[in-house]
Amino acid sequence: MARLAKSTYVEHPWRIQEFTSDFEVEDVWAFRTPGAGPGDFPTMLAAMRAFGGVARQAGPVRFLFAVRWKLGALLGWDKPTAGVGARVTSLRSRLPNDLRDADRGPDDDSMPLKAVYEIATESARELANNTVHTVMHLGWVQGADGDHELRMTVLVKPNGRFGRLYMAAIAPFRHLIVYPALTRQWERAWRDRHSLMAHRPEGTVDEHR
Structure with missing residues (x-):
């Protein structure tokens, strides 16, 4: 994993x-996917989904998420009226026709980040609460070593001054704990992709919808 300059997101179309354009670039990260080619983005996404989400993370990450959800429940940060479709309009309302007609990718109630679109080299998911409207963008691009690699960009629109303070407060936890753990999980998913695909429970969704 490597943290990249925010300009690397802007430089790629x-x-x-x-x-x-009304969102800010919060973080840009690259993940190692040795031997990956230009058409392997769907394989990477499927491996990530097969590997699992927060429940498969290390204890410190699960603890941080548990604390965050508990605080959100106590303080009302995550109530339905603060989410996508309530406090903010989904980015799907902004999509050009070709992206609106494209597959979204898997989406269900267990996924906090909801699908916006998924195409051959990009995927976007969004989440909103009383602190921020955020988008996780995953992209597939050729890296410096010639192999293709996964890049994650976090785009945010803080909800006022409180939202900006919140983002600043959680930045150390993201950079020092959450992102390194996510890197280990996603890079391992790529390395173990063949066995993950072979042992997926029957009926698991990983295809585009």
Whole structure:
């Protein structure tokens, strides 16, 4: 994993840039995927989904998420009226016709980040609460070593001054604990992709919808 300059996101012509000019670039990270080619993005996404989410993370990450959800429940940060479709309009309302007609990717109630779109080299998911409207953008691009690699960009629109203070407060936890753990999980998913795909429970969704 490598933390990249925010300019690397701007320099690449990602489709999401067409309709998120009012969002700020919070973080840009690259994940190692040795031997990956230009058509392997769907394989990477499927491996990540097969590996599992927060429940498969290390104890410190699960603890941080548990504390965050508990605080959110106590303080009302995550109530339905603060989410996508209530406090903020989904980015799907901004999509150009070709992206709106494309597959979204898997989406269900267990996924806090909801699907916006998924195409051959990009995927975007969003979440909103009383602190921020955030987008996780995953992209597939050729790295410096010639192999393709996964890049994650976090785009945010803080909800006022409180939202900015919140983002600043959680930055050390993201950078020192959450992102390193996420890196280990995602990079391992790529390394173990063949066995993960072979041992997926029957009926697991990983195809585009």
